Amino acid sequence: MSSEFRLQCRLExxxxxxxxxxxxxxxVGLFGRSGAGKSxxxxxxxxxxxxxxLKVTLNGETLVDSAADVLPPSHQRGVGIVFQEHRLFPxxxxxxxxxxxxxxxxxxxxxxxxxxxxxxxxxGRRPAQCSGGEGARIxxxxxxxxxxxxxxxDEPFAALDRGLRLQLLPYLQRVVQGAxxxxxxxxxxxxxxLAITDSLALIERGKVVGQGPLGSLVETPxxxxxxxxCGLVFHIPGVVEARDETGLTHVAHDGTAEARxxxxxxxxxxxxxxxxxxxxxxxxILALPAEGGEAALAGQLSLSNQLPGTVxxxxxxxxxxxVSMDCGxxxxxxxxVTGRSVERLGLRPGAQVMAMxxxxxxxxxxxxxx
Amino acid sequence: MGALQPAEWxxxxxxxxxxxxxxxxxxxxxxxxxWLLARKRFPGRLxxxxxxxxxxxxxxVVVGYLLLLLVGRQGALGGALEAMGIxxxxxxxxxxxxxxxxxxxxxxxxxRTAIEMVDPGLEEAAAxxxxxxxxxxxxxxxxxxxxxxxxxxxxxxxxxVGEFGATITLAGxxxxxxxxxxxxxxxxxxxxxxxxxxxxLTLLSVALSLAALVASEWFLRRLxxxxxx
Numbered sequence: 310m311s312s313e314f315r316l317q318c319r320l321e322x323x324x325x326x327x328x329x330x331x332x333x334x335x336x337v338g339l340f341g342r343s344g345a346g347k348s349x350x351x352x353x354x355x356x357x358x359x360x361x362x363l364k365v366t367l368n369g370e371t372l373v374d375s376a377a378d379v380l381p382p383s384h385q386r387g388v389g390i391v392f393q394e395h396r397l398f399p400x401x402x403x404x405x406x407x408x409x410x411x412x413x414x415x416x417x418x419x420x421x422x423x424x425x426x427x428x429x430x431x432x433g434r435r436p437a438q439c440s441g442g443e444g445a446r447i448x449x450x451x452x453x454x455x456x457x458x459x460x461x462x463d464e465p466f467a468a469l470d471r472g473l474r475l476q477l478l479p480y481l482q483r484v485v486q487g488a489x490x491x492x493x494x495x496x497x498x499x500x501x502x503l504a505i506t507d508s509l510a511l512i513e514r515g516k517v518v519g520q521g522p523l524g525s526l527v528e529t530p531x532x533x534x535x536x537x538x539c540g541l542v543f544h545i546p547g548v549v550e551a552r553d554e555t556g557l558t559h560v561a562h563d564g565t566a567e568a569r570x571x572x573x574x575x576x577x578x579x580x581x582x583x584x585x586x587x588x589x590x591x592x593x594i595l596a597l598p599a600e601g602g603e604a605a606l607a608g609q610l611s612l613s614n615q616l617p618g619t620v621x622x623x624x625x626x627x628x629x630x631x632v633s634m635d636c637g638x639x640x641x642x643x644x645x646v647t648g649r650s651v652e653r654l655g656l657r658p659g660a661q662v663m664a665m666x667x668x669x670x671x672x673x674x675x676x677x678x679x
Numbered sequence: 680m681g682a683l684q685p686a687e688w689x690x691x692x693x694x695x696x697x698x699x700x701x702x703x704x705x706x707x708x709x710x711x712x713x714w715l716l717a718r719k720r721f722p723g724r725l726x727x728x729x730x731x732x733x734x735x736x737x738x739x740v741v742v743g744y745l746l747l748l749l750v751g752r753q754g755a756l757g758g759a760l761e762a763m764g765i766x767x768x769x770x771x772x773x774x775x776x777x778x779x780x781x782x783x784x785x786x787x788x789x790x791r792t793a794i795e796m797v798d799p800g801l802e803e804a805a806a807x808x809x810x811x812x813x814x815x816x817x818x819x820x821x822x823x824x825x826x827x828x829x830x831x832x833x834x835x836x837x838x839x840v841g842e843f844g845a846t847i848t849l850a851g852x853x854x855x856x857x858x859x860x861x862x863x864x865x866x867x868x869x870x871x872x873x874x875x876x877x878x879x880l881t882l883l884s885v886a887l888s889l890a891a892l893v894a895s896e897w898f899l900r901r902l903x904x905x906x907x908x
Binding site for chain 1: 798800801803804805806807808809810811815818819822823
């Protein structure tokens with residue numbers, strides 16, 4: 310489905326200026342530190358905050374344009390929001406909540422959403438009798454059933470612990486893959502965003518300072534510190550191939566390298582499951598290859614993954630350098646190192662290195678595009 | 680003490696009618712004003728707030744007299760009302776109006792507090808789900824504020840049953856027309872040997888107020904249990 314949207318918003322409040330311009334679709338992940346203006350932007354787009362100027366277009370059609378006095382009130386804007394605190398109506402049952410915006414929804418869509426989000430067993434309950442994770446699913450279902458033309462997710466999982474978020478992401482992935490509605494997903498956790506989309510927008514102090522896939526964002530030195538603070542991770546798509554007797558999960562990747570990725574965190578995924586191996590560049594160690602291709606001392610280290618590769622680019626930030634390598638995994642491998650290490654190892658594009666990763670530092674997630 | 684006399688029953692039923700009509704008369708404006716003061720910012724808001732609450736701090740006799748100046752035969756609106764065939768001063772309508780004006784601030788206060796307790800975020804959530812202002816009020820704000828609204832109406836009803844000063848000033852004490860329970864009690868106390876009648880009427884007043892309180896408590900409990908009535 311081609312759904313391109315663009316949000317342009319300007320808003321000045323005492324001491325804070327939001328001046329954002331985000332485009333893309335059908336799914337864009339908006340991220341930045343707390344207080345960067347992410348929620349304010351969403352509220353302005355939905356009509357809950359009055360900005361100084363606002364223009365929202367969707368597939369070339371103008372939904373909102375303050376300059377042309379096209380400013381429909383929230384209830385006529387067709388923009389849905391899932392709030393961080395979910396905001397379920399306490400005096401209605403779960404079904405009553407789902408039906409609130411679902412006027413004229415046909416039975417097929419109703420059952421589809423209820424099934425997609427696993428809401429069936431909850432329908433008769435009150436929101437107070439539901440857990441936080443269930444609340445997030447109800448809020449998402451309620452928003453979907455109102456059939457918005459654009460759906461905004463304002464950190465709906467932020468209040469939940471990591472385990473619950475991990476359980477919820479597959480639901481959201483299914484919603485996104487159904488591509489029922491163009492979507493902006495806001496988070497300050499890069500990992501959560503990447504599980505949903507690779508189309509990212511980076512917002513800092515009220516301004517969108519970068520947009521694009523992670524691979525291009527990390528090549529801008531100014532973004533490195535912010536990316537690091539938002540929990541910079543990268544994904545290697547693969548398929549669970551086997552689980553050995555030591556409990557390690559072997560993941561086959563899409564690249565040309567023969568080696569499998571060995572991962573300590575795979576018990577939840579059966580053999581054959583499509584997964585993303587998720588790791589933080591700061592967990593990748595670089596070494597110079599010795600004679601025979603292996604790293605010096607390799608046999609004496611507790612490292613399960615040692616992959617030879619070629620440095621493709623270096624991004625030198627203020628406090629860290631990000632090294633991008635081709636290790637034959639189908640996607641670049643990123644490593645965060647100090648400037649000192651760059652000098653000592655003589656890292657430059659074209660240099661041969663070994664990328665080493667602890668099996669315990671790798672996390673598996675259901676694959677975002679599976 | 681003896682049984683209730685016909686005149687006493689008359690005062691009782693008149694009180695019930697006047698208080699019921701007065702509460703019904705101000706229920707909708709009371710809720711609207713409570714919502715306005717809780718949720719909206721507009722010029723003159725403070726003044727409106729003050730005017731609505733004036734009867735709470737003024738002596739009722741003054742309120743009755745002001746109403747008389749407004750709707751009495753010689754009053755500012757008296758001529759216009761008379762032309763329309765409406766007579767308020769010294770009629771049951773006058774007793775209702777006096778009770779209503781005195782009850783209004785109690786209802787507004789209670790409704791306003793209840794609406795201020797409703798999370799505006801829920802109204803926002805309703806808006807992005809496509810609900811216009813009226814539907815948001817009807818389906819989110821009002822149901823969540825309902826216990827406070829009902830408490831306010833009961834308070835207003837009880838205040839109307841007990842209204843004395845404004846009623847006697849605006850409507851006098853006409854048997855069967857404006858002589859409600861408090862006026863009847865006062866009248867009996869003025870008469871030699873009226874003590875036993877006064878006691879009977881007092882017991883009636885207490886019973887009526889108690890019944891209103893119990894009814895509202897029962898209703899609130901049902902509301903809490905069922906979530907919705």
